[in-house]
Amino acid sequence: MPEFLAAILLLVLGGAAAVPLRARGRWGGLAGQAGAIAGSAVGLAGAIRVLAFGHTQSLSAGAFMPGGATHLQIDPLAAFFLLPVFGLSILTAIYGGSYLSGRNAGIESAATWLPLNLLTAGMAGVVAAHDGLLFLLAWEIMALSPFFLVIFEDRQAPVRHAAWTYLAATHLGTAFLLVLFVLLGARAGSSDFEAYTVVLKADPALGSVAFVLALIGFGAKAGIVPAHVWLPEAHPVAPSHASALMSGAMIKIGIYGLVRMLSLLGTPQPWWGWTLIAIGASSGVLGVLFALAQHDLKRLLAYHSVENIGIILLGIGLGVLGLATGMPALAVLGFAAGLLHIVNHSIFKGLLFLGAGAVQHGAHSLELEELGGLLRRMPWTGTAFLVGAAAIVGLPPLNGFISEFLLFYAGFVGVLQPAPVTALAGLAAIVIMGLISGLAAACFAKAFGIVFLGSPRSLAAAAAHEAERPMLAAMAVLAVLCVIIGLGAPLVISALADVVAVATGAAAGSIRAQLAPAIASLLITVVIFVVLILLAVVVWLLRARRLAGRRIGRGPVWGCGYLFPSPRMQYTASSFAQPLTTQFHLFVRNREAFSPPQGYFPRAASYASDSGDPWLRLLFAPTFRWFDRIVGQLNVIQHGHIHVYVLYVAATLVALLFWASL
Amino acid sequence: MQSLAAIVPPLFALVLAPLMPGLLNRTKAFVAGRRGPPLFQPYFDILKCLRRGAVYGDVTTWIFRFGPVVNLVALIAATLLVPFGGIRSPVSFSGDVVVLAGLLALGRFATVLAALDTGSSFEGMGASREMHFAALAEPAFLLAFVVLARVAGAFSLVPIFQAITPTVWLAALPTLTLVAMTLLILVLVENSRVPVDDPTTHLELTMIHEVMVLDHSGPDLAIIHYAAALKLWLLGSLLVGLLLPLHNRNPILDGAAMLLGIATLSLAIGMIESAMARYRLVQVPQFIVGAATLSAVGFILVLV
Numbered sequence: 001m002p003e004f005l006a007a008i009l010l011l012v013l014g015g016a017a018a019v020p021l022r023a024r025g026r027w028g029g030l031a032g033q034a035g036a037i038a039g040s041a042v043g044l045a046g047a048i049r050v051l052a053f054g055h056t057q058s059l060s061a062g063a064f065m066p067g068g069a070t071h072l073q074i075d076p077l078a079a080f081f082l083l084p085v086f087g088l089s090i091l092t093a094i095y096g097g098s099y100l101s102g103r104n105a106g107i108e109s110a111a112t113w114l115p116l117n118l119l120t121a122g123m124a125g126v127v128a129a130h131d132g133l134l135f136l137l138a139w140e141i142m143a144l145s146p147f148f149l150v151i152f153e154d155r156q157a158p159v160r161h162a163a164w165t166y167l168a169a170t171h172l173g174t175a176f177l178l179v180l181f182v183l184l185g186a187r188a189g190s191s192d193f194e195a196y197t198v199v200l201k202a203d204p205a206l207g208s209v210a211f212v213l214a215l216i217g218f219g220a221k222a223g224i225v226p227a228h229v230w231l232p233e234a235h236p237v238a239p240s241h242a243s244a245l246m247s248g249a250m251i252k253i254g255i256y257g258l259v260r261m262l263s264l265l266g267t268p269q270p271w272w273g274w275t276l277i278a279i280g281a282s283s284g285v286l287g288v289l290f291a292l293a294q295h296d297l298k299r300l301l302a303y304h305s306v307e308n309i310g311i312i313l314l315g316i317g318l319g320v321l322g323l324a325t326g327m328p329a330l331a332v333l334g335f336a337a338g339l340l341h342i343v344n345h346s347i348f349k350g351l352l353f354l355g356a357g358a359v360q361h362g363a364h365s366l367e368l369e370e371l372g373g374l375l376r377r378m379p380w381t382g383t384a385f386l387v388g389a390a391a392i393v394g395l396p397p398l399n400g401f402i403s404e405f406l407l408f409y410a411g412f413v414g415v416l417q418p419a420p421v422t423a424l425a426g427l428a429a430i431v432i433m434g435l436i437s438g439l440a441a442a443c444f445a446k447a448f449g450i451v452f453l454g455s456p457r458s459l460a461a462a463a464a465h466e467a468e469r470p471m472l473a474a475m476a477v478l479a480v481l482c483v484i485i486g487l488g489a490p491l492v493i494s495a496l497a498d499v500v501a502v503a504t505g506a507a508a509g510s511i512r513a514q515l516a517p518a519i520a521s522l523l524i525t526v527v528i529f530v531v532l533i534l535l536a537v538v539v540w541l542l543r544a545r546r547l548a549g550r551r552i553g554r555g556p557v558w559g560c561g562y563l564f565p566s567p568r569m570q571y572t573a574s575s576f577a578q579p580l581t582t583q584f585h586l587f588v589r590n591r592e593a594f595s596p597p598q599g600y601f602p603r604a605a606s607y608a609s610d611s612g613d614p615w616l617r618l619l620f621a622p623t624f625r626w627f628d629r630i631v632g633q634l635n636v637i638q639h640g641h642i643h644v645y646v647l648y649v650a651a652t653l654v655a656l657l658f659w660a661s662l
Numbered sequence: 663m664q665s666l667a668a669i670v671p672p673l674f675a676l677v678l679a680p681l682m683p684g685l686l687n688r689t690k691a692f693v694a695g696r697r698g699p700p701l702f703q704p705y706f707d708i709l710k711c712l713r714r715g716a717v718y719g720d721v722t723t724w725i726f727r728f729g730p731v732v733n734l735v736a737l738i739a740a741t742l743l744v745p746f747g748g749i750r751s752p753v754s755f756s757g758d759v760v761v762l763a764g765l766l767a768l769g770r771f772a773t774v775l776a777a778l779d780t781g782s783s784f785e786g787m788g789a790s791r792e793m794h795f796a797a798l799a800e801p802a803f804l805l806a807f808v809v810l811a812r813v814a815g816a817f818s819l820v821p822i823f824q825a826i827t828p829t830v831w832l833a834a835l836p837t838l839t840l841v842a843m844t845l846l847i848l849v850l851v852e853n854s855r856v857p858v859d860d861p862t863t864h865l866e867l868t869m870i871h872e873v874m875v876l877d878h879s880g881p882d883l884a885i886i887h888y889a890a891a892l893k894l895w896l897l898g899s900l901l902v903g904l905l906l907p908l909h910n911r912n913p914i915l916d917g918a919a920m921l922l923g924i925a926t927l928s929l930a931i932g933m934i935e936s937a938m939a940r941y942r943l944v945q946v947p948q949f950i951v952g953a954a955t956l957s958a959v960g961f962i963l964v965l966v
Contacts, residue, residue, distance in 0.1 A: 372781070386725075393767070393771065394767075395768045405760050412756075412811055423812065427805070430808055431805050434803070438796055438797030438800035438801065441793060442794065442797050445774045445775060448775065450778070453723070454779065454780070520755065520756075521757045525755075525757075528742065528753065532735055532739045535735040539734060539885070550715035552717070552718065553717035554717070555720065557722075558784070559783075560866055570786065571789075575790065579790060580797065583947055
């Protein structure tokens, strides 16, 4: 706990110092960066200590807030979520220093350290809070800080619009949480989580209400479909290291809230599990389908966050179903898969957003159709991005495969249960997960292939430069983590037992027993991975030996005999994804405007596609317009004359007095 | 004897795999009234390519060279997992079917990136189609094994294939027939055979797998040819293993039966290729989704 408090203090002090120092050359940026790195390092050490020894740390401070004592608690579940928060915060701070100095030198950029550090502190506060009031307070700090990051380049109208969308979405989510905590607080007579769990376990109906409120409120932050619409707006316009922190850590705090709430709720009902599986499946499939249609690299990555939240919820849904129907193996494996995927996603999505930032920094564009061939100009960024892409797709031997393996394993355990309903849940999880990983592979083949391979599609891409050393270092650490978790899978899963114990409410010993078969399977899998890597080295060397001394030619690629290909003739991101977006047009709703060349002497031809979000266009925009119109009707009672408003106040008071005296 | 027999599946796969395309091409030639290339022609082709130098496109990077290597080693690693009918594979554990799917996906991803590295429209086209069809084939593959897992009561390849005996076949005849049909379609899809892709076509615009490897030459091309044969062998032995449930625990008899089955499958694919034309590209997704639906129906039949 002392580490945690020191971490918060350092983060806030560093961020606060950056603002007055922002005009003094580099000092402002350095203060913010130093605060972020030092604070997060201290906090990370504390979280690792809790996980290593399994001791829950707790702190009750005096009643300086209404509603009783302030209660902070770091149990293994909280410490587990602190890992991506503080870990990513260190790396994004290292990266951010160089990124900001190259991008928007001077006053404005140094000031962004304050919201960035407050975001980290807010996330850590949410995770450590053990009472409703503190939780909501930290939640609002976490939810409001990104607004100032998203609106970083506020001179552009789309940026202001994105920030506005973010603000509206986060407040709608918070509204449900407010109702949830007020409801629980009123029933329990205290805002402490321990008091909540007592009333929740006594009243199953209240539990169901709380589950629905938590699902909507926390789901909006996590980005479940259809509450995902703010992600593809907000992530692309924020500075890339902020996007990495938001996508890698902040949306996971929504999942944290849900898991924490589930742990307070006691034994779940089967329909909660089914709901989570259904939402996970739809978010997963729709997220990756929307991603396929994008041609802005960061928008594409933002939609993949929706997809991965779906995968996480599929795992947790299986886990909840297992708890509800008394199948401990399914419960433990489902939760383990979901929780491991949380950490994995922070690692590779952080890496991919940092890589996208390096592309923007080096080639001055995120538009896929203007990039290409960057691997030769930016070899290190390209290689790191490739590792991240392979990991998010779930390819062996990287970390993404491990969590997806656990999810498949949980699914197969479900399939083998005698109850047909559970078998169907397992089948659904496996087939959906298979579809998601196949579509994700297509999407990242597109993203990596179009951006980094082939030849440059614009002059800026042809003149791209490699990112600075600190940026590369941050990406390298994340890429290495992808490999380490992949090859150290059995150890990582064993370490998860304490965390799963808090989430499921079972004893750590029985959880180890349930995880043992999966760990045994992963042990052999890791041996296969090592064989795979060694074989690759051997075949690569043999191939090089065969080629040594032979004639190696260079020439244009085969173009059916055409010898003067131009970069514009390459396959584009849109054409690569077109077969899939056409097949799934029902969901993607890509709008195209195509006027083909006509006649023997065609003059003009054009093709344009709009991959705007259909939920935003068809659901939220009309709803908000309608709401705006209804609320606009209230204008009739507004005149701008003070005396009329005084009359309103007086009339209201009289009405209230009358009502009170009844 | 049993443990020693475990080296048979990878050994057979690594040594005999190129015979499958040889036999297949021979069959097609026979049906067409030609003499056709010798049975061992795929071996000759691979050896010839290995002796050559190589030509690389101007824009290609290490990805282009590394892609075929990754594809090959992923498939070699997969030979450790796939049993040869009743003969167990060297490695078997719960969930190995997921690792197998992962290795196939890894090889495919590497091949596709190598194709995109050329920046050629033709190869981009092939890569796009490969990923499209694979995205649909992957759930179908997993679905087939979900059904087999439910029937066999295990989700590991060796126990699954050892549990499927003639008695089990009779008890779950409709389901297993449907799964076998799914697997047959997947063998055709994953190996780019007719009616999904035509390996002998001469128009780049209509190809899938062949167009992705247009620019590879020399040892790289040898690796690609060998890996393609290996993939056909591995997926083929899954199908034949399901269709030949006679395990008498004698590795020699079991092995001989399986070899005969693999040869028959090569003949059958040759006959399919001779009798059918390639589907139009827009029809292929329906074909693959149809394959998945067959297994889904099979699952419902064993559910209760």
